[in-house]
Amino acid sequence: MRFLKWLVAVVVLACLAYVVFAWAWGVPSVEERATLTDTESIAQGQYLVTAGDCGSCHSPPGMAAMAGGLPVATPFGTIYSTNITPAKSGIAGMTSAEFYQNLAYGADNILHPLYPAMVYTSYHVVTRDDSDRMHAYFMSLPPVENDPPQTRLGFPFNIRPAMFGWNLLFASRAAFAPDTSKDDVWNRGAYLVQGLGHCGSCHTPRNALGAEENGKWLAGAQLDGMLAPDITATGLRARGWSYDQLVSYLATGSGPRGSAYGEMSLVIDNSLALMTPEDRVAIATYLLDGQTGAPASSTAARTAIAGSALDTTASEGRSLYLGNCALCHKASGGGIPNAVPSISGNATVLQADGRNLVAVTADGLAASQVVPGTGVVALGPMPAFRDRLTAEQITTLSNYVRATFGNGEVGDLTEDEVKAILAGQ
Numbered sequence: 001m002r003f004l005k006w007l008v009a010v011v012v013l014a015c016l017a018y019v020v021f022a023w024a025w026g027v028p029s030v031e032e033r034a035t036l037t038d039t040e041s042i043a044q045g046q047y048l049v050t051a052g053d054c055g056s057c058h059s060p061p062g063m064a065a066m067a068g069g070l071p072v073a074t075p076f077g078t079i080y081s082t083n084i085t086p087a088k089s090g091i092a093g094m095t096s097a098e099f100y101q102n103l104a105y106g107a108d109n110i111l112h113p114l115y116p117a118m119v120y121t122s123y124h125v126v127t128r129d130d131s132d133r134m135h136a137y138f139m140s141l142p143p144v145e146n147d148p149p150q151t152r153l154g155f156p157f158n159i160r161p162a163m164f165g166w167n168l169l170f171a172s173r174a175a176f177a178p179d180t181s182k183d184d185v186w187n188r189g190a191y192l193v194q195g196l197g198h199c200g201s202c203h204t205p206r207n208a209l210g211a212e213e214n215g216k217w218l219a220g221a222q223l224d225g226m227l228a229p230d231i232t233a234t235g236l237r238a239r240g241w242s243y244d245q246l247v248s249y250l251a252t253g254s255g256p257r258g259s260a261y262g263e264m265s266l267v268i269d270n271s272l273a274l275m276t277p278e279d280r281v282a283i284a285t286y287l288l289d290g291q292t293g294a295p296a297s298s299t300a301a302r303t304a305i306a307g308s309a310l311d312t313t314a315s316e317g318r319s320l321y322l323g324n325c326a327l328c329h330k331a332s333g334g335g336i337p338n339a340v341p342s343i344s345g346n347a348t349v350l351q352a353d354g355r356n357l358v359a360v361t362a363d364g365l366a367a368s369q370v371v372p373g374t375g376v377v378a379l380g381p382m383p384a385f386r387d388r389l390t391a392e393q394i395t396t397l398s399n400y401v402r403a404t405f406g407n408g409e410v411g412d413l414t415e416d417e418v419k420a421i422l423a424g425q
Helices: 002-026 039-051 054-058 096-105 128-140 160-170 184-196 233-238 243-252 263-270 277-289 298-306 315-324 355-363 391-405 415-422
Strands: 071-074 077-080 221-223 226-228
Touching (some): 039 054, 039 128, 039 184, 054 263, 184 315, 277 315, 355 391, 391 415
Antiparallel strands (some): 221 226
C-alpha cells in the first residue's frame, strides 16, 4: 500500500512539474496588438498567406476558402486541417498575439497545442509584423461555419500537452537571422524557403517521432508514396538544374529537368505561380547558392550556373536585374532565341546617352510581328516598369545593365539624366 501511495505521489508530482514546465516554457508571452484593418495590410497579408500555401491544406476541394477539413495522413493517424475563417467554428475572437503564438510556437494555451502537421516548425521564422498582416487577411474573410472532423490519434499521441515535450526536443523557436555575408536577394529567398514556404516540411526526411532529421534538411524524403527530391544546392546541380530553369519551373511547374505532380503541383498552382517574379528569383538564388555552405556569395553561384558576368560591387543593381529582368533576359543576358533578345552587347545597351534603354525599361515594348522566313516566332512584349520602379531604381538598373552587358564601352548615367529621359526631354 505504501508503494502505491508513493507511486501515486510521484505521478502527481510529475504531472504538476509538467504543467509548470508547459506553462512556463510552452507558450511564450507575446505583445498584444490591435488587429490591422487597413486595405494595404490586408493585401500584404493575402500575399503572405499565398506564399505560405495555406490554401492547399485549409481550402480542400469543394469547401469554402480556408474553411478547413483536409485529412492529412501521418504515421500516427489522420489529422484534419482546421477552419481559419473568422467564424465561431474557426478563429473568431483570436487576437493577433494568439495568432502569432499558434503560427510560431504551435499553441496559444497549454491545454490544446497543435500537432506539427501545422508547420509551426517552419513558421517560427515568420516575423511578427508579417504574422499580423496574415491575421488581418484571415479576419477580413467572410466567416464560414464549418466543423471539420476532430483529430483523434491513438495513445499516447492523443495526449495533446505531451506536444510541449516534443517541441522542446525538436521545434526551434529561433527568429529569422539574415546572413550578412549574403545579399538581399539571397536573404529574401532564405526567409521564404525556411519560413513561409516551409520547403523542409516535405523535402526533409523525418525520424521515428515525426521530426525533421538533423543534418538532412532539404535532402529529400518519402511523401505519400513518392519522393520529394533533394533540393539542396548539391542535389539540384547533380540533376542538372540551372538557375534559369529553376526560376521558370517555380512559375510554371514545368521544365527540362521535370514537371510538378502530386503535392508539388498544388504548391505551384496555389502558391509559387502566384508569387512575384522577384520572390521566385530569390527562392532559386537561395536554393542554388548552397544553403549548406557552398559559395560565399550568391553572385559566385549565379555566375557559375548561368554563365553571367555579374558585378560583385553592384548589389542593388544586381537585385533589381534578377528581380525584374532575368526571368526573360536570363542572368547571362543571353535572352531566349527567337523570343527574347539578348542584351549582352546589344546596341541599345551600348548607346552612349542611354536614352533608348531607359525609355524601353520605363514604357516597355509591344510584341513584334512574325516575320515569315526569319525563324522568329515573336519578340516581346516587354512589360513597362515606370509604375513599378522609381527614377533612382531605373538609374541603378540601367547602370548595372550597361556595366555588365555593355562590354565596358559605356559609362554611368546620372539620376538627373534618367529623370529627363523619363520626362520626355
